[in-house]
Amino acid sequence: MTGQPLIEMRGLSKVFRRDSVEIRVLNDIDLQVHEGDFISLMGPSGSGKTTLLNIIAGIDKPTGGELRVLDADLLSMSEDALATWRNHHVGFVFQHFNLIPVLTASGNVELPLLLTSLSRQQRRDHVVTALKLVGLSDRADHYPRQLSGGQEQRVAIARAIVTDPTFVLADEPTGDLDAESAEEVLKVLAGLNQEFKKTIILVTHDPRAAAYASICHHLDKGRLVRQ
């Protein structure tokens, strides 16, 4: 929690223009994220939380304000450079799992590693470790359709952490899950944060999920309110 923040934004805003109508999705956001933080971003639909996440990951660009993520100047990086940067630093967990249905759990988890220069054996080792961390070592050769919702999401988390990224971004990871599976997943995330000091930013509209985080922010109509 000490030292230089990993992510720092000041006065960040994002405006969408559609047919001469302006929509202010994010308005004057000041936010700092330090290493080891487990932050939750809560808010109703349309409050801009996904957009904020996308901006942190370099998928979207702000229209105003300052943004510093890990000393990288995301605004001036090319698409390709951003892709590589993401591969090294960001682990993404989506709401709808987005696992490749025709690959096994190991196959899915291995994907981010294919962009590195690790040898085949090294990749294997990383995959095994990641799956162990999420408690799915026995499901390594199963296809997504053979897994429950909670298990699929855990595989997605394994995929997100397999490159040992600097931070993990989770966009409504429990949105599609029942209470029990949701708990499974959130426990894994909490564990990653507590044991391995992973920095996690969790976007959700479910207060129970947000409770797992140590810091809770609220977004309402594009403005940040700290809890």
Added chain:
Amino acid sequence: MKFIGLLLHNILRNRRRSILTVTSIAVSLFLIATLLTLLTELESPPETPDSALRLITRHKVSLFNSLPVAYRAKIAQVEGVEAVFGSMWFGGVYKDPKNFFMQFAADTDQFFVVNADMVIPEGQRKVYLEDRTGAIVGENLAKRFGWKVGDRITLEGALWDFDAELTVRGIYSGGGDVGSSLFFHWEYFNEALGNPGFTGTFSIRARSAEEIPAIADRVDALFQNSTAPTKTESEKTFVLGFASMMGNVRLLITSIASVVIFTIVLVAANTMAMSIRERTREIGILKALGFRRSQILSLLLGESVFLSLAGALIGSFGARALFSNINMAMVTAGFLPRFYVTPGTLLICGGIGVFVGVIAAGLPAWSAARRPVIAALRQVA
């Protein structure tokens, strides 16, 4: 029919897929229309009232063997024969052996009577008849080499021991070869060779079409036991003989067409399967709203047939449009004097379109119409 609106909406929903499907089918039907037309043209050469009255007499054994020119007088006296002339295949070389075209040395006496379907200005005809070294050329041939009346042409003798030095005296259109040949005086040919007195074939004009079989028999009977027996047949049969020489073209073309149709069915079926799979939920909703199975089926069949038929019509009419703007007679040096995509062919292509549409939708449509509503609704959109 309110269904039309729904049908069109579904087709326009994924415009790209519909366009690609229609295009793929159109291209294949273009090919089928072309192949069918080729077959039709080879099996039914163009006929005019005048050509229907013509017979060709050749040496019974082989087209290559010559006949004595003395036969002409005898043939002229056969019952039913209105006019006759003899002609010899010259086969000369015009500048380059690759410049192949039909050349005949034909005696001039009754040439234009038998070839009444040749259209040539009166003035040119007269000059040709009077000029021993004159020649008349078909308009397509003239176009190909840029010849005009008055031009001098030399045909190097490849089969015969002299070069024919000719002057173009007339340009004709029509005739059995549709303006693709060159004719010059047989008398000039005969003289240049030292008056051997033979010719290749005789062309006869019959008094009436009904008498043609009888005339053929009579002529052949005349020469049956001579050293040069003849075989006489209608011009149409003679021409068809060449096509049959090419081999079993009909089998080849129908085989290819069948395979092409099978291919189109696969393409259309793939599209319908993709389209229907995406709309399982929607179809479930329609059923929940009260649409009957048969109505759903008709809707899906209708879409499929619409796409296939559209492709078929575009392809076949496209072929018709293309070939009516190309002078095939010129392109094929008279081999294909006409290349007309008939209404019959268009109808067949349309029929293929409908057929393909029905089969392609068949299985997926039937199973979609049958799937229980609740199962369909459960599908994630």
Added chain:
Amino acid sequence: MIKIPLRYNIGSLLARWPGTLMTAGGIGLTVAIVVTMMALVGGLESTFIETGRDNQLIVIRQGSLNEVNSYFNRDLFQMIRFLPGVAKDDRGEALASGEIIVVINHARMGGESSNVLVRGLSDMGFVLHPEAKIVAGRRLNPGLREIMVSRSLSQRFQSMALGDSIRFARSEWKVVGIFDTGGTAYDSEVWADYNEIAQDWDRPIYSSILLRADSPAAADQIRRRVADDQRINLQAISQRQYFAEQTSSSMGIRTLGFFIAVVMGIGACFAAMNMMYGAVMSRATEIAALRAIGFRRRSILASFLVESLIVGAAGGIIGCIVALPMHGVSTGTANFQAFSEILFNFRITPAIVLRGLLFALTVGVLGGYLPARRAARTRLIDVMRE
């Protein structure tokens, strides 16, 4: 460059196997047609190209395109066969044979008539045509109205079996032998004794002289001698070259085959494009996941191109397998130059199979390019912002 594992492509193709199969099937049938047409043309042309021995020359009239419409005085034979360079057999006889060609009209098994080439040759002629192996019956005897027909002819035409008689010119001719020249142009001929043919046709001339030279140099020498002599008005062509030049008969079929290949190829491209667009559209979220993980646009493009190449390759293999039964099927067409029927077999060679596969891969690439580009252009934002 292709970092996305092949497992992904193959797995995706298998997961949507009906569509994959139908598209590969469509491409396959197109390839089958193209391969069959190539086999047709190839079979016809190889019949000509493989005919002819080294060091043998055919002498015909100057200006004639082939033996059929060539004719010259018999006296010239004496002059030709004593030219320096003409090989001799162990009895000192010149290896030269005067031959006459005529064309007859005869009915095929199915009923329609067609022109068949008849060659009148001498005893020496058989020496110069060693490729002719007698597979049934015996060689014909001179002085009799006996003929030998090729095996292909006997299977395709009526009354040409061993022992049959056919009537042409002025007499009945008896089939006493069946020969096979192993696929050369001579497999479309009927052979008879020169004198009998010349007599029945009342044509005391030669159409051609076939001779063997001592060596390639001798062949050249003979060729030049014949060409230089203006009086005799003859030309000498190497037997190989003579037949190689007759491939123009295949022109019509070649053009037709090419036309069909191009049109069907275009149709197949659209079909492949359709399928791949369908695949790309339904995998939008997968693609977004890959982009989010960090795979570049280039990798996505390459991956989908590889996928369409796999479909193309599958189609190519299917097509070649479907076309394979056509190999060896015998047929005939018009040799317009000789105005007679030339018999040949469909011939699928490794080169043709390769070209068929290449055609399939090209269709795959051309059809798959635009969809692959579309896949690569998937915008993360559009997918993330449900």
